[in-house]
Every structure is written in structure tokens, then in C-alpha cells.
Amino acid sequence: MIGLAFALPVSIFFNWLERKLRARSQFRIGPPLLQPIYDLIKLFGKQNLRNIRASPLLSFLPLLYLVPITLLISRLPFGPWPGNIDLISIFFLLALASISSFLSGVLSFSPYGYFGARRELLQLVSYEAPLVLAILSPAILYSDFFLDRGFGFSLILHPACLVFFLSSLAKLRRSPFDLPNAIQEIVEGPFTEFSGPALALIHLSEWLETFCLSSLFYILFIGIPNLWLHLFSIFCFFLLMVLIDILTPRWKIERLMRFFWIFTFPLAVIEVGICWWLS
Amino acid sequence: MISRSPWLYHFNSGGCNGCDIELIASIAPGFDLERLGCVLKGSPRHADILLVTGCVTKQAEKRLKRIYSQLAEKKIVIAIGSCALSGGAFRSSYNRAGPVDRIIPVDIYIPGCPPRPQAIIHGIKTALERL
Ligand code: SF4
Numbered sequence: 001m002i003g004l005a006f007a008l009p010v011s012i013f014f015n016w017l018e019r020k021l022r023a024r025s026q027f028r029i030g031p032p033l034l035q036p037i038y039d040l041i042k043l044f045g046k047q048n049l050r051n052i053r054a055s056p057l058l059s060f061l062p063l064l065y066l067v068p069i070t071l072l073i074s075r076l077p078f079g080p081w082p083g084n085i086d087l088i089s090i091f092f093l094l095a096l097a098s099i100s101s102f103l104s105g106v107l108s109f110s111p112y113g114y115f116g117a118r119r120e121l122l123q124l125v126s127y128e129a130p131l132v133l134a135i136l137s138p139a140i141l142y143s144d145f146f147l148d149r150g151f152g153f154s155l156i157l158h159p160a161c162l163v164f165f166l167s168s169l170a171k172l173r174r175s176p177f178d179l180p181n182a183i184q185e186i187v188e189g190p191f192t193e194f195s196g197p198a199l200a201l202i203h204l205s206e207w208l209e210t211f212c213l214s215s216l217f218y219i220l221f222i223g224i225p226n227l228w229l230h231l232f233s234i235f236c237f238f239l240l241m242v243l244i245d246i247l248t249p250r251w252k253i254e255r256l257m258r259f260f261w262i263f264t265f266p267l268a269v270i271e272v273g274i275c276w277w278l279s
Numbered sequence: 280m281i282s283r284s285p286w287l288y289h290f291n292s293g294g295c296n297g298c299d300i301e302l303i304a305s306i307a308p309g310f311d312l313e314r315l316g317c318v319l320k321g322s323p324r325h326a327d328i329l330l331v332t333g334c335v336t337k338q339a340e341k342r343l344k345r346i347y348s349q350l351a352e353k354k355i356v357i358a359i360g361s362c363a364l365s366g367g368a369f370r371s372s373y374n375r376a377g378p379v380d381r382i383i384p385v386d387i388y389i390p391g392c393p394p395r396p397q398a399i400i401h402g403i404k405t406a407l408e409r410l
Contacts (some may be wrong), residue, residue, distance in 0.1 A: 019313070028311040035316055038283035042327070045280060047352040049324055112322075187321035195324040195351040 003078035003215065004070060010234070011207035012036045018242045025246050036207075043200035051193055055107040062194070062201035064100035068093040069208045076212070077219055079227030082148045087139055090147070090216070091132055097209060098124050098171065101180070105190030116189020120180040122253055123170055126260035127177075131167035133268035134160045138220050141275040151223045156274060161221050163268045165237075168213040170260070172206075174241055176248040177256055214238055281327050281353065282407040284316040288326035288350070292343050292379070294333025295368070297393040298360035302330060305396035312400060315407070323349040328406065331379045334362035334369040340376040347383045355406050358385045359399060361392040368392065 015036040023030030050059070072093045077083030098120065105117025137160040138151040170177035181189035191202050214237035218230050251259070287306075291299050306312045306319055320326045323346050335343055347356070358379040361367030365378055379385050386409070389402040 023311070023313060027308045029314050030311075031313050031316055035284065038280055038316060042280035042284045046327075049349065049351045183321055188325070192322045193324060199325060 001074050002081045003076055003083075004074045006078065006231075007073045007208055007211045007215075010231070011211040012040075014210065014238050015207050017238075018245075021242055022246055040200050040204065043203070044197050046196035048196040048198060051108065051110070053109045054193060055109070058104060058107050058193070059198065061100050061104040061107070062198045062205065064103070065097055066201050066205040066208070068096040068100075069205050069212055073208060073212050073215070076215055077147060077149050077225075078215065079230045080225045083219075084148060086146045087135060088145075090135065094131075094171070095128065097205070098128075101190045104194070105180075108190070108193035110193050112186045112188070112192040113190050115186045116180045116192070119182075119186075119253060120190060122257065123173075123177065123179060126257045127167040127170035127264075130163050130260060130264040130268040131171065133265075133272050134164035134167060135216075135220060137268070137271045137275045140272060141279050143279050147219060149223070149225055151220055153222050153224070156278065157221055157271075159267050159271045160275075161217070163264050163271065164217060164220070165240075166264055167260075168217070169241060169244065170256070172210055172213065172241070174245045176244075176251045178245075178250055179253055179256065182250055210238065210241075214241075281355075282410045284318075285328050285355075285403070285407060286318050286320045286326045287312075287328050287330055287403075288320055288323045288346070289330045289332070290343065290346055292331055292333040292339040292363070293336035293369075294360060294362045298332035298362070301393045301396055302332065302359060302399055305399045310396045310400060312403065315400075315404065317403065324351060326350055327353070328355045328357060328403070330357050330359055331363050331383075331385075332359045334366050334372070335376045335379055335382055336372075337374045337376045340382055343379070343382055355387070355410075356383055356385045357387045357389065357402055357406060359389045359402070360394060361390060364388050364390055 016033055020030040072090065075083055075085035102117050102120045105113040105120060138157055139145050141154065142151055173180050181191065194202060211234065214234040217237055218233040222233055289302060304310060329347060329350055331343065358364055362369055363379045366375060369375055376382065387402050387406045389398055391398055
């Protein structure tokens with residue numbers, strides 16, 4: 001629960017920071033500090049347009065995105081406070097968030113949404129296996145599948161760190177893996193048809209998802225029960241992600257799949273093998 | 280709160296592209312509309328302000344109406360350039376469906392052929408102050 005109290009202000013601040021960094025990298029000035037809050041308040045106050053062709057289920061899909069992420073954050077250990085979740089639930093909740101964005105593309109019956117959903121699914125097939133294996137490796141190394149506090153720090157886990165980072169870039173739809181919502185090609189992909197409060201919920205869940213994965217990174221691979229270290233590591237993870245996002249152009253889907261299946265997946269398998277052998 | 284975070288949607292209804300270049304210049308480095316919280320959005324459903332350039336051609340008329348109906352309330356329409364205001368260089372063209380305000384209600388007019396980025400920013404700022 002305490003994680004959630006930190007998650008909201010931190011992820012709102014991060015959103016501002018990302019926009020500011022992006023603006024500064026293009027020699028612009030960028031938005032004011034409270035911009036994400038203004039955006040959210042505005043979106044909540046707007047009309048919720050409904051597409052008559054789209055499925056009525058569409059209105060519930062932002063909740064299917066937000067609820068798993070908030071559940072996950074509230075159950076994960078945070079700083080010195082212990083958590084209460086096992087790895088199977090983490091896999092399930094993380095996958096549920098991706099499925100909801102896939103479904104919102106398919107059910108909106110818009111060509112942009114459809115293409116976004118297709119790309120989302122192809123991307124899911126590529127990054128999900130390495131992500132799961134990267135989360136599994138510390139658990140196998142320490143023979144512990146219950147996350148009440150962070151796992152320890154170990155040199156053997158560095159490849160798993162890399163795999164986790166790359167897969168979470170793809171999961172968070174960050175460049176170079178931002179194919180599902182490539183704004184120059186397919187508008188916003190699965191989220192093209194949303195407006196008003198639904199869009200606000202989607203943005204909020206995207207920000208919280210970033211926080212959640214960076215927090216998970218700290219718990220799995222560093223895991224010292226210290227609040228400031230935890231926040232600092234989340235900040236570094238986010239900064240690295242945004243820098244890569246700003247500096248790299250988008251990849252094609254074939255290249256993405258080849259990268260994940262030829263480089264990342266074997267690396268993750270070898271890592272799990274080594275951890276299993278060492279434990 | 281729209282006055283703090285106006286999201287823009289740009290529609291060229293058949294101009295010469297001059298106004299569009301000036302509009303992009305006002306968002307790009309140098310003028311940077313994001314200081315006012317403006318973001319250019321790809322979907323009209325996300326946007327608050329509809330920026331129309333060009334002298335609405337007969338083909339674009341239906342699309343303009345449709346895009347206008349896809350903006351969520353509350354929405355603002357800004358017409359940019361002489362074409363959008365009165366027809367401009369294309370005034371006597373055979374396939375012109377009329378200036379923008381004959382088809383959808385317009386809140387702010389920005390004259391010029393094309394208007395300078397400063398004028399566009401001033402227009403958007405005036406629209407936000409009126410709210
Ligand atoms: S107003 Fe002038 S610059 Fe703008 S679209 Fe019309 S002709 Fe082109």
C-alpha cells in the first residue's frame with residue numbers, strides 16, 4: 001500500500017521530467033512543472049465520446065489496464081516495507097495489462113487500433129518469454145518464489161538485468177520498440193479511439209506501469225531495503241529509459257522480433273540455466 | 280483546465296501548405312508551443328482545439344464536419360490563413376465549399392497569407408484566455 005502512495009506523485013513527476021528532457025534535447029523550453037496534473041484534470045472533465053461501431057466493452061478496458069498495475073504496485077515490497085506477492089501473480093498481472101491494450105485495439109474497430117493491436121501482439125510474443133525468464137532467474141538462484149522483500153545483489157545476475165531492461169523497454173512501448181503506438185504511423189495505435197476520462201485512465205496506467213517495472217527491477221536485482229536507494233534506482237532506470245527513447249529511432253517489427261528471439265531469449269535461457277546450476 | 284493543457288489537432292482542408300508550414304514552425308524549436316501545454320495530437324478524439332487551414336474544398340467539406348463531430352466537448356475551432364477566413368487566393372475556385380465558418384462554428388480567426396508563427400501563437404493564446 002505504501003508503494004502506491006509513492007507511485008502516484010513520482011510517476012507524475014517522471015512524466016513531466018520526460019517531456020522536459022525531450023524538449024531540452026530539441027532546444028525547446030518544455031512544459032511547466034504541473035503540466036501532467038493539468039492534463040489529467042482536463043481529461044477527467046471532458047466528454048467521453050463513444051464510437052457507435054466500437055464494442056460496448058471498450059469503456060471497461062482502461063480499468064483492465066489500471067487495476068492490475070495498481071494491484072501489483074500495492075503488493076510489491078517498497079523500500080523498507082515488506083511486500084506480499086508471489087512470482088506467478090506478477091506474471092499474470094503484467095500480462096493482463098498488455099492484453100488489455102491489445103483488446104482495446106481490436107474492440108475499437110478502427111484501422112489504427114487494429115494495426116496497433118497486431119503490433120502489440122507480435123511484440124508481446126517477442127518480449128514476454130525473455131521477461132519471464134529474467135524475473136525467474138533470481139528466484140531460481142535464491143530458491144524463493146515469494147517476494148516479501150527484495151532479492152540480494154549478485155554479479156551472476158547481470159545478464160538477467162540486461163534482459164529485463166530490454167524487455168521492459170518493449171513492454172512500456174518505448175523507442176526503439178514503440179511500434180504499437182507509433183504516433184507518426186498509426187496515430188496512437190490501440191488508444192486512438194479513447195477520449196476524456198478513459199484516456200486519462202490509460203495515461204495514468206502507462207505512467208504507473210513505468211514506475212512498477214522500475215520498482216520491480218530494484219526488488220529483483222538490487223533489493224536492499226532502503227527507501228532512498230529504492231527511489232534513486234527507480235530514477236536511474238527511468239532516466240536511462242528516457243535517454244534511449246529520445247536517442248533511438250523506431251525499429252521495424254522483423255528486426256525487433258529477430259533481436260528478441262536471437263539475442264535476448266537465448267541469453268535469458270543461458271542465464272536461467274546458470275542460476276539453476278548454481279542453486 | 281483546457282486553458283492549461285490545450286491539445287491541438289490540425290486539418291488542412293485544401294490550402295497551398297504555406298499555413299501548415301508556419302503552424303509546424305510555431306510548434307517546433309524556436310517558438311515552442313509546448314510552453315503553453317500544447318501538444319499536437321494525431322487523433323481528433325484526443326484534441327481540444329481544431330486548427331483548420333485552407334479554403335475547404337467540396338471534397339474536404341464532409342470530412343471537416345466529421346472531424347468536428349469527433350472532437351470531445353468542449354472544443355474550440357481556430358481558422359488559420361486567408362484561405363480559411365475568406366477563400367484567399369482560391370476565392371473564385373470552382374470547387375470551393377466556402378470559408379470554414381460557413382461549415383462549422385469558428386471561435387478565432389487568424390488572418391495572413393500565411394500568418395507568421397507569432398500570430399498563430401497569439402491566436403491560440405487569445406482563444407485560451409477567452410475560456
Ligand atoms: S492562406 Fe495563403 S499560405 Fe495559407 S493556405 Fe491559403 S494560400 Fe496558402
